Amino acid sequence: MNKAVKPVGSQEMAWNFKLIAHHELGGFGGMGEGMSIQLTKDGRRIMWMAHENAPKNFTGVDVSDLKNPRLVVQTELPELYLRSNSLEIVGDIMAVAYQTKQPGQKGAGFELFDISVPENPRSLSFVDCSGPYSRGVHQLWFVDGEYIHMSAGAPDFQPRNQLDDQIYRIFDVRDPTNPKEAGRWWLPGTREGDAEPPPVRHEAKADFGFRAHNTNVYPQRPDRAYIGYIDAGAIVLDISDKANPKMVSRWDNSPPYFGFTHTLLPLFDRNLYIVTDECVLDDMADWPKLVWVLDARNEGNPVPISTLPAPPVDVFGRRGGRFGAHNVHENIPLPTSWVSDLVIVGTFFNAGVRAYDISDPYQPREIGYYVPAAPALAPKGTIQLNDVFVDERGIVYTMDRHTGGLYILEMEF
Amino acid sequence: MDQLFGHGAQPFGRQLSRPGAGKLPVTVITGFLGAGKSTLIKALLESPEGAGTALIVNEFGEVGIDDALLRESSERTMLLGNGCLCCLSGTDLQMTLRDLFAERMRGAIPDFRRVIIETSGLADPSPILQTLATDRTLDLHYALEGLVTVVDAATALATAGHADEWAKQVALADRIVLTKTDLAAPEERDALRARLAELAPLAPVEEAKAGVVDPAFVLGEADGLREAARRSAFLCETPASAPTHRQPYKTFVITIDRPLPWTVFAHAFDTLASLRGPDLLRVKGFVNVAGRQGPVVVHFVQHLAHQPEELKAWPGEDRTTRLVFITRNLTRERVEALLSAVLAMADDAPEEGAGAGGPEAGS
Numbered sequence: 036m037n038k039a040v041k042p043v044g045s046q047e048m049a050w051n052f053k054l055i056a057h058h059e060l061g062g063f064g065g066m067g068e069g070m071s072i073q074l075t076k077d078g079r080r081i082m083w084m085a086h087e088n089a090p091k092n093f094t095g096v097d098v099s100d101l102k103n104p105r106l107v108v109q110t111e112l113p114e115l116y117l118r119s120n121s122l123e124i125v126g127d128i129m130a131v132a133y134q135t136k137q138p139g140q141k142g143a144g145f146e147l148f149d150i151s152v153p154e155n156p157r158s159l160s161f162v163d164c165s166g167p168y169s170r171g172v173h174q175l176w177f178v179d180g181e182y183i184h185m186s187a188g189a190p191d192f193q194p195r196n197q198l199d200d201q202i203y204r205i206f207d208v209r210d211p212t213n214p215k216e217a218g219r220w221w222l223p224g225t226r227e228g229d230a231e232p233p234p235v236r237h238e239a240k241a242d243f244g245f246r247a248h249n250t251n252v253y254p255q256r257p258d259r260a261y262i263g264y265i266d267a268g269a270i271v272l273d274i275s276d277k278a279n280p281k282m283v284s285r286w287d288n289s290p291p292y293f294g295f296t297h298t299l300l301p302l303f304d305r306n307l308y309i310v311t312d313e314c315v316l317d318d319m320a321d322w323p324k325l326v327w328v329l330d331a332r333n334e335g336n337p338v339p340i341s342t343l344p345a346p347p348v349d350v351f352g353r354r355g356g357r358f359g360a361h362n363v364h365e366n367i368p369l370p371t372s373w374v375s376d377l378v379i380v381g382t383f384f385n386a387g388v389r390a391y392d393i394s395d396p397y398q399p400r401e402i403g404y405y406v407p408a409a410p411a412l413a414p415k416g417t418i419q420l421n422d423v424f425v426d427e428r429g430i431v432y433t434m435d436r437h438t439g440g441l442y443i444l445e446m447e448f
Numbered sequence: 449m450d451q452l453f454g455h456g457a458q459p460f461g462r463q464l465s466r467p468g469a470g471k472l473p474v475t476v477i478t479g480f481l482g483a484g485k486s487t488l489i490k491a492l493l494e495s496p497e498g499a500g501t502a503l504i505v506n507e508f509g510e511v512g513i514d515d516a517l518l519r520e521s522s523e524r525t526m527l528l529g530n531g532c533l534c535c536l537s538g539t540d541l542q543m544t545l546r547d548l549f550a551e552r553m554r555g556a557i558p559d560f561r562r563v564i565i566e567t568s569g570l571a572d573p574s575p576i577l578q579t580l581a582t583d584r585t586l587d588l589h590y591a592l593e594g595l596v597t598v599v600d601a602a603t604a605l606a607t608a609g610h611a612d613e614w615a616k617q618v619a620l621a622d623r624i625v626l627t628k629t630d631l632a633a634p635e636e637r638d639a640l641r642a643r644l645a646e647l648a649p650l651a652p653v654e655e656a657k658a659g660v661v662d663p664a665f666v667l668g669e670a671d672g673l674r675e676a677a678r679r680s681a682f683l684c685e686t687p688a689s690a691p692t693h694r695q696p697y698k699t700f701v702i703t704i705d706r707p708l709p710w711t712v713f714a715h716a717f718d719t720l721a722s723l724r725g726p727d728l729l730r731v732k733g734f735v736n737v738a739g740r741q742g743p744v745v746v747h748f749v750q751h752l753a754h755q756p757e758e759l760k761a762w763p764g765e766d767r768t769t770r771l772v773f774i775t776r777n778l779t780r781e782r783v784e785a786l787l788s789a790v791l792a793m794a795d796d797a798p799e800e801g802a803g804a805g806g807p808e809a810g811s
Contacts, residue, residue, distance in 0.1 A: 046531075048559050049561070050559060050561050051469070051470060302454075304451075304454060304455065305451060305452055305453070305454045306451050306452060307452060330452060332451070332452070340452075347553055347554050347555040349554050349555045349556065350554070350555030351555075376454055377454060377462040377463075378462065392461070392462050392470055394453065394454060394461040394462040395453065395461070396452050396453065400470070400588065402469075402470030402471075403470065446465075447465070447469070448464065448465060448469040448470040
């Protein structure tokens with residue numbers, strides 16, 4: 036019998052997920068929130084990923100052979116103060132976000148690439164969103180080949196509070212060489228000059244801003260935008276007139292929770308919303324960060340009915356780094372994406388990637404997890420899984436925020 | 449309201465990739481005293497395949513793990529190497545399983561990925577199977593993966609003569625491990641094989657070498673077993689030979705060709721269980737439920753039923769409902785007659801008319 040026992044936590048933990056492959060991405064394994072799959076004309080499957088920070092911009096990995104992922108291309112950002120963080124692909128067109136560290140820095144915006152030759156991404160256009168109060172684009176959503184929905188600052192947008200700089204913006208990219216803004220929306224009261232009073236700020240340690248994060252729009256409801264609006268909660272907008280979005284509902288759990296609402300994923304056939312709050316502070320300073328299940332039968336009044344059972348605090352709470360919810364797989368309406376309204380797969384930083392059976396929405400149940408061992412040089416001494424994407428075959432791709440790169444997994448439930 | 453639960457998931461919940469998916473598999477290992485359970489389990493826990501196993505025993509001493517104890521995490525739980533742990537059940541298996549799950553959730557013990565329950569030598573394994581089916585909380589978190597019966601080739605035939613428990617342990621088995629075959633004469637071994645085939649015609653038998661078999665066989669994870677299960681769903685083949693011994697245990701397969709409305713199937717089994725529950729030792733199989741895409745996996749232990757599970761897809765072209773019965777003093781003819789009567793009754797009823805078919809003998 037093996038008598039050498041490693042301390043709990045230094046080994047990977049796996050239940051109903053099986054690791055197929057791990058790729059450290061050439062030593063630049065600090066990844067953001069953008070993952071998308073391209074099926075190339077020559078029959079390859081490329082996973083494109085946005086980096087969490089400079090110097091790298093984005094990386095393409097050929098995952099045609101899942102057991103032997105191969106790095107195809109890795110690009111650089113022009114400035115060290117830039118970060119890409121988010122990208123999306125439709126066909127051979129890729130949109131990449133650019134955010135600056137400080138408002139006013141140049142290069143903030145988004146760029147469209149022709150990636151028909153994955154080894155050689157070719158820039159089609161760059162939209163400059165930089166301005167005195169703008170940090171540019173944090174996240175973008177691009178699934179129909181026509182419009183990009185994003186969280187972005189604008190040259191002409193002056194927030195009352197600098198933290199509220201990134202609003203919801205829509206760009207028409209039907210001509211990818213010449214994108215045009217089609218509409219925008221911000222929480223009333225956050226812009227300098229608004230008639231409405233400014234929103235009541237969260238307490239100082241949890242004042243993250245009244246600004247957009249994920250901005251999802253689905254073909255089932257092209258007239259709706261489902262937005263995680265950080266400290267303003269989960270917001271649904273009527274965008275039937277893109278030039279004039281109107282608020283349909285706003286569900287806000289904070290305070291007493293600590294805001295940073297990240298994603299609003301609608302499950303259309305079941306009238307449910309899945310809402311995540313991102314953990315952004317280490318060592319449980321903003322705990323608990325949860326994934327909520329909302330009854331959305333009454334569109335104007337979504338009601339929380341449960342939360343996904345959180346990973347055990349005793350195990351992960353003090354393990355190092357962030358511990359709590361972040362991203363979920365968002366049922367991307369593209370042929371390369373898995374779609375499920377019965378299983379939710381999400382990332383929880385040091386608690387890894389986890390899967391939940393929500394067939395009973397009042398009693399979600401954990402059915403699997405994969406927590407990689409701390410990757411080499413992990414600054415927090417733990418894995419910090421940051422994003423997850425599930426392809427149409429049910430293969431799970433997840434990536435680390437700091438050093439670990441890409442993990443490819445099989446679901447066994 | 450129903451809509452919140454999802455039309456696709458009604459009434460069986462999420463469609464699963466395999467029976468028991470998303471739950472912790474429980475393998476029950478039974479066999480007479482001295483049959484070699486402990487040797488088998490000890491080797492299993494030390495193997496790479498056995499990593500992350502929670503073992504439940506009646507006494508720590510039985511497994512011979514004393515020399516391997518590394519850390520005591522509670523009065524009743526011992527941490528072993530290889531991510532395994534060992535837990536005393538005493539008499540209350542139900543509480544032990546609940547505690548294990550809760551402690552695993554809190555991270556108080558390693559995140560084991562399967563459970564092995566070692567029964568004490570003389571025990572009838574049925575109560576253990578019943579525990580898993582009775583407790584809805586356990587049924588939510590654990591799935592009975594299988595019952596493995598360890599048989600001592602040198603002494604089994606002598607035991608078989610006087611111990612009813614022995615016959616029951618064998619009859620209930622999903623898989624059988626033969627130990628000490630080197631101590632049995634070839635003709636003894638053949639006679640034993642024949643006896644096992646009669647008692648448990650559908651259970652694969654593996655011979656241990658020096659007390660050890662492929663861990664995957666014990667855990668139900670061997671490729672061959674999985675493939676066979678995928679192909680024919682619970683290895684539904686008709687027993688080859690008619691029983692020659694006078695023994696009460698019977699194994700047979702019933703197939704039904706047409707899709708069944710779930711309510712009709714449920715009524716039929718309610719009736720069967722209420723009349724002959726104690727004699728239905730185990731019933732398991734795939735049901736073709738009218739209007740469902742995948743097969744519905746059912747598993748009864750006496751009068752108790754596990755929650756039915758719908759799979760994503762049938763394992764092959766065959767959409768026939770097939771049920772394996774392991775019974776005591778209950779014949780196939782009786783079961784078929786009852787099922788035929790209930791299904792015919794449903795056929796006659798105008799509102800339930802569609803889809804009910806009569807049971808037919810297995811191929």
